[in-house]
Every structure is written in C-alpha cells, then in structure tokens.
Amino acid sequence: MFNSNKNILAAALTSVLLVACSNQQHAQNNEKILWDFESGAYQSVLKVENGMAKELNQDGNQQLLINFDAKDNHVSGFEFQSEKGWNWQDQGHFAFALDIANSDAASIHVYATVKDKQGKTHNRSFVIPEQSQQTYFIELKGPDLDVETGIRSNPPSWKSDYVPVIWRWGSKNLNLAEIVSIKFSIRGVLEDKSITVDNARLIYPKAIDHNYLNHLVDKFGQSTRVDFVNKIDSQEQLRQISEQEQKTLTMRNFADRSQFNGWKDGPKLKATGFYRTEKYQGKWTLVDPQGYLFFSNGIANVRLANTSTITGYDFDHSLIKAREEGDLTPEDSLGLNRAPKIAWPTREVTSELRANMFSWLPAQSEPLADNFGYRREVHTGAIERGETFSFYRANLQRKYQTRDEEKLMQKWRETTVKRMQSWGFTSFGNWIDTGYYDMQNYPYFANGWIIGDFKTVSSGNDYWSPLPDPFDPVFKQRTDITVKQIASEVKNSPWCVGVFIDNEKSWGMMGSTESQYGIVINTLSRHANESPTKQAFMTHLKAKYTNIAALNKAWSSQMVDWSELEKGVVLDDFSQGMIDDFAQLLTLYAEQYFKVVKQSVDTYMPNHLYMGARFADWGMTPEIRSAAAKYADVVSYNYYKEGINEDFWGFLADIDKPSIIGEFHNGAIDSGLLNPGLIHASSQADRGKKYKEYMLSVIDNPYLVGAHWFQYIDSPLTGRAYDGENYNVGFVSVTDIPYKPLVEAAKEVNKQIYPRRFAN
Numbered sequence: 001m002f003n004s005n006k007n008i009l010a011a012a013l014t015s016v017l018l019v020a021c022s023n024q025q026h027a028q029n030n031e032k033i034l035w036d037f038e039s040g041a042y043q044s045v046l047k048v049e050n051g052m053a054k055e056l057n058q059d060g061n062q063q064l065l066i067n068f069d070a071k072d073n074h075v076s077g078f079e080f081q082s083e084k085g086w087n088w089q090d091q092g093h094f095a096f097a098l099d100i101a102n103s104d105a106a107s108i109h110v111y112a113t114v115k116d117k118q119g120k121t122h123n124r125s126f127v128i129p130e131q132s133q134q135t136y137f138i139e140l141k142g143p144d145l146d147v148e149t150g151i152r153s154n155p156p157s158w159k160s161d162y163v164p165v166i167w168r169w170g171s172k173n174l175n176l177a178e179i180v181s182i183k184f185s186i187r188g189v190l191e192d193k194s195i196t197v198d199n200a201r202l203i204y205p206k207a208i209d210h211n212y213l214n215h216l217v218d219k220f221g222q223s224t225r226v227d228f229v230n231k232i233d234s235q236e237q238l239r240q241i242s243e244q245e246q247k248t249l250t251m252r253n254f255a256d257r258s259q260f261n262g263w264k265d266g267p268k269l270k271a272t273g274f275y276r277t278e279k280y281q282g283k284w285t286l287v288d289p290q291g292y293l294f295f296s297n298g299i300a301n302v303r304l305a306n307t308s309t310i311t312g313y314d315f316d317h318s319l320i321k322a323r324e325e326g327d328l329t330p331e332d333s334l335g336l337n338r339a340p341k342i343a344w345p346t347r348e349v350t351s352e353l354r355a356n357m358f359s360w361l362p363a364q365s366e367p368l369a370d371n372f373g374y375r376r377e378v379h380t381g382a383i384e385r386g387e388t389f390s391f392y393r394a395n396l397q398r399k400y401q402t403r404d405e406e407k408l409m410q411k412w413r414e415t416t417v418k419r420m421q422s423w424g425f426t427s428f429g430n431w432i433d434t435g436y437y438d439m440q441n442y443p444y445f446a447n448g449w450i451i452g453d454f455k456t457v458s459s460g461n462d463y464w465s466p467l468p469d470p471f472d473p474v475f476k477q478r479t480d481i482t483v484k485q486i487a488s489e490v491k492n493s494p495w496c497v498g499v500f501i502d503n504e505k506s507w508g509m510m511g512s513t514e515s516q517y518g519i520v521i522n523t524l525s526r527h528a529n530e531s532p533t534k535q536a537f538m539t540h541l542k543a544k545y546t547n548i549a550a551l552n553k554a555w556s557s558q559m560v561d562w563s564e565l566e567k568g569v570v571l572d573d574f575s576q577g578m579i580d581d582f583a584q585l586l587t588l589y590a591e592q593y594f595k596v597v598k599q600s601v602d603t604y605m606p607n608h609l610y611m612g613a614r615f616a617d618w619g620m621t622p623e624i625r626s627a628a629a630k631y632a633d634v635v636s637y638n639y640y641k642e643g644i645n646e647d648f649w650g651f652l653a654d655i656d657k658p659s660i661i662g663e664f665h666n667g668a669i670d671s672g673l674l675n676p677g678l679i680h681a682s683s684q685a686d687r688g689k690k691y692k693e694y695m696l697s698v699i700d701n702p703y704l705v706g707a708h709w710f711q712y713i714d715s716p717l718t719g720r721a722y723d724g725e726n727y728n729v730g731f732v733s734v735t736d737i738p739y740k741p742l743v744e745a746a747k748e749v750n751k752q753i754y755p756r757r758f759a760n
Helices: 004-018 020-026 040-044 235-246 341-346 367-371 391-400 405-423 434-439 473-490 518-524 532-544 548-555 562-567 576-604 622-631 651-655 684-699 740-758
Strands: 031-035 046-049 051-058 061-068 075-086 094-102 108-116 121-128 132-141 166-170 179-187 193-203 276-280 283-287 296-300 372-375 386-389 444-448 496-501 635-638 659-664 704-710
Touching: 040 046, 046 051, 051 075, 061 075, 075 193, 108 132, 121 132, 235 391, 283 704, 283 740, 296 659, 296 740, 367 372, 367 391, 391 405, 405 434, 405 740, 434 444, 434 473, 444 473, 473 496, 473 576, 496 576, 518 532, 518 576, 532 562, 532 576, 548 562, 548 576, 576 622, 622 635, 622 651, 684 704, 684 740
Parallel strands: 296 704, 444 496, 635 659, 659 704
Antiparallel strands: 031 193, 046 075, 051 061, 061 193, 075 179, 094 132, 094 193, 108 121, 108 179, 121 166, 276 283, 372 386
C-alpha cells in the first residue's frame, strides 16, 4: 500500500486527457455562468442567514451586496441551494467560482461548504483581503482530489489566474450528480461584515501542473516556489540575522511585572507560594505565588516534537523498536525517536510522492543527519509510518554551530525565554519541552495524557481517538501513573501554574440528539458485561425507575425487562423523556472522568491548578462543560475564531468559573507556506492585527484568565509527521526567525494587559 499514492497520482493525471473533449466546449471562455445577478433568477436558490442581500448596480453591472449581522450572531452567511440538486458529473475537471469584493478596511475569514444529497460535505476556507476584489474557486473534480499527500492542503495543481480556496476537511469527492448546497459563512467575528459577489459560475483548468508536488522544499525547509521576507539563502545569513536579534532581547522589558510575571503595580492579595485563582472585583483571575494578580498570555507547543515531517523513506520494521507497554507519551509528542543504526542499511523509498517533495535531504553520514527521526504510526497521511526529518532542528544546528545535544537545547531554551520576556508574554502555554521546567525562571503549564489499556466509549466522532471509560479501574490506575510522572517532572515548582490533562477529546457535538449524546446512545447499545460505563448507566436508571414499565413510560419504549437493556439496545427514535435521561447519563459519565483526574492531581500535585482537558469548540456540550466546572480549577477551551463573541460564549456566565483559552492562532500564505492555518489572515501585518483583536476580546472578558497562542514554530511546509498540519501559525519560522509584525502586535497587547483588565 505504500506505493499506491504514486499510482493514484499517475492515473489521475492521465485522466486529464480523457476529459479534454468534454472541456472543449468551454475553450473560448473556460467558464459556465450559473447566476450573474443581472436578473432575479438567483432568488429561488439564494438563502441568507443572519444577514441581508440586496442588488447593487455598479456602472451598469448588477452585483449582490451581502451584509452579515456577524457581531451579534456566531454564524452568518449565504447559501446557494437546490432541493433537487445540480448535476455536474459530466463537467470534467471543474470548480465553482465566485467574484467577491471587500471594500472594508479589515480582511474577512470565510468558510465554504459544498454538500451533496447524501449529506456528505466538502469543506474549505479562505480570506478575503481588506479592500480587495478577486475571484475564488473551489475545486470539485480534479486529479489532486484523488491523492493523499500527507499535507493538510496541497500546492495548487491548476494553472489559473484565480485564487484557490484552501482545503479543510470532509469528503474530497462528492456525488457531483446531486449537489444541493454551496454555502459561505462567517463564524466567531467581532464586527459586522459586508461583501459584494458576482458571477457565480463553473470554471475549468487552463492546464494541470504535473509537477505541483515535486521539489517543494529547499535545504532550509523553505518553499522553493516563492520568495518572502527573511527567506534564507545561506548559513551565514541565518547566523547574521540571529546575532542581530540577540542584541535586541532583554530579560526584563516590562517594569510592572513581579518575579512571577504578575501585576506588581496592582493590589497584593493573599500569597500562598503557588499560583491560585480568585474572583477579584467581579472578574476571575489567577494570582501569582507572591499574591499579585496574574493573567496568562503565552505561547503553546514550545517543543521540537512536532517539527518533523515524513520523508517517504522507511526501514525493515523488524529492526525498529516497538512501543513499550505502559508508555506515557503519544507518538506525536516524542522527540526525534531516530531509527537505530542497525536499520540504516535497509532504508528504502516507500512513497516516491513524499520523497520527491524534497530538493535536499542529508546523507546518513552527514552531520545534519542528526535531525532524522522515526514515527511508528501516524494519524493521517500518505504512509502509515516512516522516517522523518526536522528542518527546524537542522537550522538550529546551523545557527548555533553545534551538534552537542545539551549545548544546542540550552541555547535554544535560553533564546526562547529571552524572547518571551522581551516580547512581554507572562507565561508559556501548554505542551512545553520539559527542559524549561528545570530552568526555574519562567512560568509554565505542565501537561500529560492518560493513555493505556483501559476500556473506551465512543461519541460516534472520535476524531483523535476513542474516549476513555472512566468507570474502568484501569483508567484510574493509568491516571495516577500519568500524574505521578508529571509531578516528578515539575518537582513542586512554584513556576508551574497548573497542569493540563488530555486534549480535544470528542465529548459530543451540538446540533442533533445523536451528536450531542453519542456517548450515551452508543454505550447503551453495548452489553453491560463489556462496558463499565454501561454498568454505571444501568445502576443509575434502576435507581431512578422502580421497574422497566416506569422507564418504558418515560421513554415511550417497549422493552420487555431490564435484561434487554443490559444486553444493548439500538435507539434512533428519541422521546423527550429519553433525552432528559441522556443528559443525566452524559453528566454521570463526564463527572466520573473529571473526578478521577481531579483526585489524582490533588493527591500528587496538591499545590498546582488542574486546568481541565482543553475542549475543542466543536467537541463539547453543556453537560460536559458543567462536569468540568465542578472539578477543574480552571476550565480550558481551544477556540479558533477571530475573537470572543457573546453569542457563543454566553455560557461562561452560567458556569461562573475561571476559564482559559488553550489554543488560538491565525496565519497567512505570504510566509511561503501552503496553508495559513485554521484562521486566515491576508498578510503578516494582518496576522498582527487579528492577534490584537482576539487578545483584547479575551482580556475584556471577566471569566477568562488567559489565552495561549498555538504555536511557537511554524508547521513543516510538507506537513507535520503525525497528521499533515502545514500551517503558518508560528511566532517564528522554520529558520527560527520571528515574524516581526506578530511580535510587535504581541508587545503592544502585553503592555496593556494589566491596566486594561484591572485598572478600571
């Protein structure tokens, strides 16, 4: 299966010839107009959500002006829809295109979703730059859609004057005979937006670039295709930029900070020698070990574990060390984990597609070969496992001119802490190299994962992995082992603010009964003998209902006896009584999880805050949030939008608990990378602007006690080894050069954190 990508790509590119005849009819203009808004034909297919559309005549050309009521609504947008569906299966290779103009001074991040009659969705996103007018296209059929490259979004394969909309997730190949919806939406923004659109149409490629995946990366890990600010051409240039930067870094750049980066110029509360929480003048806050008010603004994922990319080479697997039973670290969080020397002679290409992406890789005998590693498993990608290479680490070796691991990491950590202090950040975020723990000079958060051979449950989504069964005694054992390990790394340090355990689990998704209560519905379908959570559910229901008849009445069901439920029932017709019990059972499950973890943290790390499990905004429900608030000292959320808007975040007042943003970011393609990230900016300058807007919305929220940017270092251009993320979301590039506009924006924000939040 390792060589299948090459064959798929060859077949897909060959198929270009097969559709040439069908595309000849579009040769003159290469386009097929669907709606040009010159008549009212579009009105029967257009739907606007939380906004308004009106016709606009510009110099005799009729366009559509769409105003989005985005400030007061978490989601607003417009959609072309057809109940019957559009049949585009005979169009050959094609895309849906739309002219869009933005006259505002701010860029707009837009989500695009195409849906077929079977419910499959094709999801992309793009940015409309400020004061711009361009044509954007969504490729719906083409050779690139049939290739798994191991990159979240590939370089453009079409030769076109238009702007491609970047791939996100879903089904790349829809049923093109029955396309029922094309939707554009804006989510989680802080102000109303407006655009004009024109000429909705199908377009066809002028040509396909057959080499679009070849030689993407130079020897520094940079794009070979485009130039950009601070693109490196030599090691001497790399060192020169580093030396210039070092002269500007200072350890103490903000006079209002305490030793632990609290607000020295503010009130002094009770000092406990460790970080804690308190509600001060109606606002939740952290308090530093000396008693000063503390707001955590930091950068997450300051480690080398995610800087490696899959090279397309592999070794004899019998020579690769297998994972040990009882491992505490997931594969993607390991260091290089290099293949043993005995395996090197067996090195061979297992994916020519991946191997051909690189214009340079060192020979095994060369010094920079120190930066090869190995992944024994991946989440998604072109191959299931294989060799990796870290261009970022190689650039550190070039810059600091050393192969000595201890010296290299010492120089990297010292520079990083100097940057954090000089830029005004108050702490690190989650996922920090444990070497920073021992420096004892900068606040940080510890982290861990509960992994092991315990039983699991399913929400029906399980994006990263199935959920643990917290009623399984093995789960508690593994929790204790994990927290003990974290405690041994932290050593009761006052510099440790708290500890995050687990991350972005698929607890449930709002939108339907099935998605919200998937854990309950799927667990009830299982036999009680194989699921401790099912046994706990049975105990709860038997205690609530005196007999099966009482349960049947509440659920409008017809179960014969308790044993029928114990053996497992498939539920798909939900009464209100059933849904009410689902909520109670989901709460029972979630409280058990958070209780077990909290008890372990209190036992082995009693002086440190339990920061929760970092909810993804797509993977949480009210029941899950309430359970976390009951046990976590601080509830944590990863939220990738443009700011904290009231329409989505109103629940913070309901749970009234100190909360923190565990992840957010934005990026732009003027970095030379292929994918901006989960939130798109129009440029590096716009990244800084969006950063400020997001952070100020956090600082102004009385329930949020901090926010952490994800991440310190850009993703590899060809995708991180574990799952292909290839985002421009770093404060520094692959060559370890800071993005100046983002840094300057952070400095500006960090100077006003404490006066803005607490002085008024």
